[in-house]
Amino acid sequence: MKRKMLWGSATASYQCEGAWDLDEKVESMWDRYLHENGLENGDVASDHYHHYEEDIRMMAEGGQNAYRFSLSWPRIIRDLEGNVNEKGLAFYDTLIDTCHRYHIEPFVTIYHWDLPQYLEDIGGWQNIETAYHFEKYCETVFRHFNGKVRFWSTFNEPKWFIFSGYMSGNYPPCHRNIPEVIRGSYNVMFASALGVRKFREMKTEGEIGLVASYQTIYGLDESTETLNAMRHADNYCNNWQVDTACLGEFPSDMVDKLKEQGYDLSFAKEEELQIIRENTVDFIGINYYSPMYVKPYTEGETLVKTNNQGKNYKGDLRSVVKGWFEVANDDMKDIVPHNPWGMFVYPQGLYDALTRVSSYVKQPIYVTENGYGAYEEISEDIDDQYRIDYIREHIRYMLKAKEDGVDVNGYFVWSPFDLYSWKNGCEKRYGLVAVDFDNDCRRIPKHSYYWNKSNIENDFIDLRKEEKQMRNIVLVCNGGMSTSILANRIKELGGDGVEVNAYGEQEYSQHLKDADVVLIGPQIRYLIDDIRKRVGENVPVASIEPRVYGAMNAQKVLEMVDELLKDSK
Numbered sequence: 290m291k292r293k294m295l296w297g298s299a300t301a302s303y304q305c306e307g308a309w310d311l312d313e314k315v316e317s318m319w320d321r322y323l324h325e326n327g328l329e330n331g332d333v334a335s336d337h338y339h340h341y342e343e344d345i346r347m348m349a350e351g352g353q354n355a356y357r358f359s360l361s362w363p364r365i366i367r368d369l370e371g372n373v374n375e376k377g378l379a380f381y382d383t384l385i386d387t388c389h390r391y392h393i394e395p396f397v398t399i400y401h402w403d404l405p406q407y408l409e410d411i412g413g414w415q416n417i418e419t420a421y422h423f424e425k426y427c428e429t430v431f432r433h434f435n436g437k438v439r440f441w442s443t444f445n446e447p448k449w450f451i452f453s454g455y456m457s458g459n460y461p462p463c464h465r466n467i468p469e470v471i472r473g474s475y476n477v478m479f480a481s482a483l484g485v486r487k488f489r490e491m492k493t494e495g496e497i498g499l500v501a502s503y504q505t506i507y508g509l510d511e512s513t514e515t516l517n518a519m520r521h522a523d524n525y526c527n528n529w530q531v532d533t534a535c536l537g538e539f540p541s542d543m544v545d546k547l548k549e550q551g552y553d554l555s556f557a558k559e560e561e562l563q564i565i566r567e568n569t570v571d572f573i574g575i576n577y578y579s580p581m582y583v584k585p586y587t588e589g590e591t592l593v594k595t596n597n598q599g600k601n602y603k604g605d606l607r608s609v610v611k612g613w614f615e616v617a618n619d620d621m622k623d624i625v626p627h628n629p630w631g632m633f634v635y636p637q638g639l640y641d642a643l644t645r646v647s648s649y650v651k652q653p654i655y656v657t658e659n660g661y662g663a664y665e666e667i668s669e670d671i672d673d674q675y676r677i678d679y680i681r682e683h684i685r686y687m688l689k690a691k692e693d694g695v696d697v698n699g700y701f702v703w704s705p706f707d708l709y710s711w712k713n714g715c716e717k718r719y720g721l722v723a724v725d726f727d728n729d730c731r732r733i734p735k736h737s738y739y740w741n742k743s744n745i746e747n748d749f750i751d752l753r754k755e756e757k758q759m760r761n762i763v764l765v766c767n768g769g770m771s772t773s774i775l776a777n778r779i780k781e782l783g784g785d786g787v788e789v790n791a792y793g794e795q796e797y798s799q800h801l802k803d804a805d806v807v808l809i810g811p812q813i814r815y816l817i818d819d820i821r822k823r824v825g826e827n828v829p830v831a832s833i834e835p836r837v838y839g840a841m842n843a844q845k846v847l848e849m850v851d852e853l854l855k856d857s858k
């Protein structure tokens with residue numbers, strides 16, 4: 290089926306609506322936790338509850354044709370008996386009608402982390418009953434909004450709210466307990482399958498998916514130990530969401546690993562696993578912001594830290610998953626650019642994520658979140674060039690993946706306007722439009738808003754053209770870390786005009802097809818004839834001089850590339 294490309298932006302109920310106790314909304318676990326602990330909260334947030342009309346109009350005027358937002362469960366279902374708050378449904382009716390009026394496709398997330406407190410009181414995601422409550426909540430919203438919404442997602446990022454709630458302990462209920470991480474993850478994936486089953490039983494119009502948080506995994510070298518660590522990290526970060534939703538199975542090597550480590554998985558009943566198997570999703574949403582670098586596990590108990598105070602980033606976020614892998618982000622922080630919260634900016638990670646997922650998953654893909662968080666002063670003229678750069682490069686890689694055959698059908702910027710960024714508070718701003726939180730939440734479009742508008746209207750033609758002119762340099766070397774350092778240096782110097790990919794001796798052959806030029810590390814120059822044969826006579830191949838390679842002299846390499854390309858014309 291040919292799908293219309295969706296160009297939109299995304300929010301979540303708790304992060305933007307405000308109106309935390311208006312119109313009979315009940316308390317969520319986030320309301321309780323932030324109020325009790327005296328932390329910055331989303332009581333008002335961006336006051337989208339009262340500004341939705343202006344926000345949706347600005348999306349439409351900004352060229353967007355889709356809006357991804359979530360329904361607030363505690364606004365809709367009052368209690369454990371499942372009594373419905375008609376005022377809550379009415380708010381979303383108006384929101385959805387407004388989307389339609391502005392020709393904006395509503396892309397609805399059913400759960401984006403704001404669990405009703407009455408469910409947290411019975412054990413929240415540790416209690417399988419919460420999954421059945423979710424199913425009933427789904428039934429209510431499918432019945433009520435059927436025909437008005439074509440795209441539904443059961444959950445936003447199971448990994449992030451479960452791991453933050455039960456492993457890092459920085460989100461409510463703030464536990465640090467591995468068996469709870471496992472149980473919660475299972476219960477959420479089961480709840481998602483129940484939601485999908487209900488959707489189909491009720492013959493709801495449209496499609497239903499799940500939105501996964503995705504961190505593309507890279508290793509520091511190519512040793513077997515690192516490759517094993519990468520596989521564990523991929524299971525940990527990505528596969529248990531994507532595989533389970535799309536293929537109906539938890540990754541079997543992950544399950545084996547957990548058993549081998551002595552975790553009790555006997556809670557998983559065959560009839561539940563059958564429901565997971567039979568109710569896979571129609572599409573998968575990928576939220577990509579940053580990659581993760583990993584190295585083999587050495588020692589220590591599981592400890593996962595999150596940086597919620599960007600200003601204090603000192604690179605001391607050593608995280609370990611016992612027996613699985615260690616996070617190596619600190620090793621890369623001087624090499625790969627990152628924002629003040631230590632989130633790496635690595636646009637090619639989106640290409641790698643999309644091609645990887647589509648290599649084994651048949652469902653269409655949507656990029657459901659991608660964006661750049663920054664501290665920003667509010668004024669009438671907010672020049673957020675860094676956000677433009679970030680979005681442009683990620684879209685470039687998404688379009689490249691599409692051209693290379695990935696079935697990707699939409700891109701949603703996080704976020705259309707500034708909102709409450711969970712434990713980072715409101716000062717971590719992601720919006721295309723600024724919200725002046727101190728002045729009645731006044732909206733002020735940033736430069737990125739206008740950039741995004743003109744590019745959507747242009748169908749990103751300029752970007753597609755630039756893509757064609759980009760030089761694709763393939764480095765084949767036997768070193769791991771040093772090669773990636775050189776690759777990054779070349780990229781930094783070459784700016785937008787070069788793409789550099791580094792491959793080891795074992796894996797280079799399949800990556801040569803799009804190369805404009807191939808450079809070989811001095812240690813393995815004996816591969817030159819083989820590579821020449823594979824790429825054909827139009828692609829120059831040369832080996833980097835040991836002096837240049839050893840000194841990581843990116844400038845010299847770029848000059849060499851220019852020479853080679855000039856000669857080959």
Ligand code: BG6
Nearest residue numbers: 301445446449502662710711713
């Ligand atoms: C995603 C979530 O993980 O990333 C959003 O779906 C979140 O809810 C976004 O806000 C950015 O993360 P953060 O922590 O910087 O707000």
